[in-house]
Amino acid sequence: MNLSDIAPPATCPVPRRILDEAETLTTAFETTVQRFPDFEGVILLDRNRSERRISLGELWTRAKDIQAALTERGVRHGACVVLILPTGADLVAAYFGTMMAGGIPAVVATPSNRLVEPRAYTHLAGAILHNGPARVVYCEQEIEDLLRDSEDALPENCIILKPADVPKNSKPLESVKPEPDSYATLQYSSGSTGAPKGVLLVHRAMVNNIRALRDGLKLRNDEVSVNWAPLYHDMGLIDTFLLPFLCGCPTVLIPTQDFMREPALWLWAIHHYRGAVSWAPNLAYALCARRIPDRELEGLDLSCWRVAVSGGEPALAGTVTEFTRRFAEYGFRSEATTPVYGLAENVTAVTVQPVDEAPPIDMIDRHEMAASSYARPVDADGFPCVSIGKPLPPFEVEIRAADRQPLAERQIGNIWVRSNSLFSGYHRDPEATRKVLVDGWLDTEDQGYVANGYVFFVSREKDLIIIGGEKYAPDDVEAAINRVPGVREGCAIAFGVMNQERGTQELAAVVETREQDADRRETLRSAIRMEVTLAIGQPIRHLELVPPGGIEKTTSGKLARRATRARYADEFDGGH
């Protein structure tokens, strides 16, 4: 079909009070299904322009079938079920089906990015499966083959279940009714292959975050949501699926890979469905602003787009301005741009830019920002910081110094959060949990400041690399580099540098070698680039070979990265 043949989604009958009264995700889902089984709440669209509308009743039936299959395979209260499927009806049905069987779902990425070697993928997925440990993996044949080919990806007693193995219309079992404080989701948002970090979320926390976002974004149930963010990502699962779905908004989902192949499809889907809300990382806005030819945009009308959320990575001032400028002639309004700040440890969002105003951009002195951690406003040539808005009620934010004392306005420190949607801890890692959960407050390990009531994000204290909203652990990049012969063992430092033009971070590495011969150094560089691309799926954009002693040695990887990064930042032209 042509996108222009798209019929308007059905008007939503789901009243607001269902979510207000529900204490668990499963109750909200079940109540809605019972009352409106025919409402086509989920719409799947792909790049072949094929559209599938799924009624709540259909989704429920599939979820019940999956529940029965999981129960038959021994899934009981608290069992971890890992879902490795692309965006689609089966993934969302399995997410609810797992909870209805009493299990805890964890959505994990498919290996759709084939630039990564299969063994690198199974290594990463295997680490998560063992951390669970997964009782069941729900995936397609291709993933099963990959997991079985690898020696140790599957933990003991882990069963693989495929969508084709789940009989249709099986005898429905009674759903397990989780308590508000039962675990609802295990979110593997960050962490390295060596130490996956599973963020444990209870139902109450998730429902509270979804309600806070609904109210903060002033989301109405007659508004259509159009998104392509992957559902293994917290922004994808919660903000682009659960939030609109449980608020009764028609929820259009596009496979991530299809957006990547054809970015204009996203904008045209918003146009044709008259989408009001859509979420994407800064990279996607930068890409649309710069890399879609005019001829692909003829006739586009984005005046329906009320809330264009920028999340998953920092919204850059340059990108916000460029996107708004380019798409103004297509009806895009500057006040639609809505940066959010959040993290899986608070389910998703913490702060949101108020929806009816364009985000303030604060120009601050670069030197003072680095030297004295003070965000002094300047008129020109400063660093432009985009506001991440205000804490969503009832969440609270404090900026604190290293000694945990609250800081004054414009002083830069760690962003701490207290809310009714905090995570319960890192799965099987009480030590890591104690480090960030202190007296009911969460240390986000992100740095920012407050000015005129708005919160501004400055930098990340933890050294995750975030590219287009996807998180990469420097440990994994360094491990790949260390596998290359000629690299001084353990003497590689990887970090991210911001590329303002691309609108996201890029990989950078400083690597020690004793090699001095020019040709052999060139071969070494190629080998490092190859190894990292195959292991991580992202290229190293900045690679510096240095003689022994060229990188900082400290007892902590974090400090070593920070010192090395500071030393080479200018050469890599990263700046921020």
Place this chain on the structure above:
Amino acid sequence: MVDIEQFHREVCAFLHDTLGVQVGDIGPDTELITTGLLDSMSVVRLAAYLERRFQLVIPDLDIEVDHFNSISKISSYLEARLGS
């Protein structure tokens, strides 16, 4: 049969015009992915361009280093797919 010189020009034009890649030194065997010239997103967009240009479907699973790491590799992949 894909004319490699013509194909080289077309791919470079796409990389430059749409993806903003500096194409000055790209030869038929220049490694595009493993040198970091193209990231995964750029490779996927190149695949989408080739699908339209050659009227074929490139499955997600075919988008891998072995098929896309140089212009000559891409051309071999296309020839195999187009059956010439």
